[in-house]
Amino acid sequence: MADELLIDKIHDLSDLELATLICLVAQEHCIIDTEPDALDDLVQELELVAANVFGLSHALIDCSEHTSLDDFAHAILSIEGSPVRSNSTVRTRQDSYFLNAPTFQSIAARSPVSENFADNKSIANVIIAKNLDEAPKQVQIQALELMRTKRIYTRTSVQKAPKRFLFIALLGGGEGPRLTKHLNDQMFISHFHDPEDGFPNLEETYDDGDSISSVVKKGPISSPGPLLLPRISATVIEQLSQLSKHATVTMELKQYQQNIISFLRLHRAVAGGISAAATQHFDKLARCLAPLHNLSYATPSLIALAARKIYPHRIHIVKPEKERSMQWGSDVDAIAALLDGIGAEDVIEDALGTVGAETPL
Known part of the structure; x- marks a missing residue:
């Protein structure tokens, strides 16, 4: 169990800081959603969270339908670092068994980073991909490969991501899956930040108390200097990671998890089911x-909380004409009325309400 001082420090974190901490502890990646008008403020807040709270370098890429692989790679390789040896034993993209796939051929043909640029750059600890859902499919595939392998390939070298590495897909508005299928499933959790909850780190940068929207936006937030100690150190993250690996999940709670998964897979509003990767992330x-x-074991309430973070970005709401009862002659208008207004969060709450477990004595 963690010490009380650490627990108090964790309880003082904002929702964005806590989401970042969870992903760093799990060594996974996330989607953060907010209102479209608040995206710019959220970008600066996340930059400050990375720099001041965790002491990590960060990079921002503002995606659009015109974003190229060059843009993506240059945004990621934006931190000065040591040159990477070109004779690395890691297989380069030219040697990859993916070479015959059309998508990967296009990536190989357009080696996204020039030799001189890549040799003195390294990948940032935290990558914030604003509007990643608007990026072309090949850019999203490149992001997926980076998350899976923690490497990005250049013409002459292989750039490796740092040990503490977090990729944040920052989206504005909407509900349900918006990224390509496999990239979406790779994302560990999704979190919606309500602008009304504020941007505490960003607000602290203004001395005059004016609202954030009424002042001129500053440029990109720089990383903290060597004398600025992070609030959450690498040692703390490693400690929490080790504690999580030894956390106990009883057979009764395993059954509760499986009941939630089964209900979601069989829910009439869900199209496409629930993937195995989501089940692993759930656990x-x-x-x-x-x-x-400050627990050494999971509880029913933690299982329910995990479900609310794991599944919202993964659940597709079925179209009325595809709903399963249509096979037995249901009226499409009645089904449309039934499904009207139902979203992923409604499905999850329906599942938790149906299979909810009583707290063990």
Whole structure:
């Protein structure tokens, strides 16, 4: 179990800081959603969270339908670092067994980073991909490969991501899956930040108390200097990571998890089912939440909380004409009326309300 001082420090974190901490502890990546008008403020807040709270370098890429692989790579390789040896034993993209795939051929043909640029750059600890859902498919595939392999390939070298590495897909508005299928499933959790909850780190940068929207936006936030100690150190993250790996999940709670998964897969409003990767993330998040609550074991409430963070970005709402009862002659208008207004969060709450477990004595 974590010490009381650490638990108090964790309880003082904002929702964005806590989401970042969970992902760093789990060594996974996330989607953060907000209102479209608040995206710019959220970008600066996340930059400050990375720099001041965790002492990590960060990079921002503002995606659009015109974003190229060059843009993506240059944004990621934006931190000065040591040159990477070109004779690395890691297989280069030219040697990859993916070479015959059309998508990867286009990436190989357009080696996104020039030799001189890549040799003295390294990948940032935290990558904030604003409007990633608007980026072309090949850019999203490149992001997926980076998350899976923690490497990005150049013409002459392989750039490796740092040990503490977090990729944040920052989206504005909407509900349900918006990224390509496999990239979406790779994302560990999704979190919606309500602008009314504020941007505490950004607000502290203004001395006059004016609202954030009424002042001129500053440029990109720089990383903290060597004398600025982060509030959450690498040692703390490693400690929480080890505690999460040893957290206990009883057989009864395993059954509760499986009941939630089964209900979601069979829910009439869900199209496409629930993936196996989501199930693995579900179990992992429940374990990660335990030490944050100063527990060495998972509880039903932590299981429910994990479900609310794991599944919202993964659930597709079925179209009325595809709903399964249509096979037995249901009226499409009646089904449309039934599904009207139902979103992923409604499905999750329906599942938790139906299969909710009583707290063990």
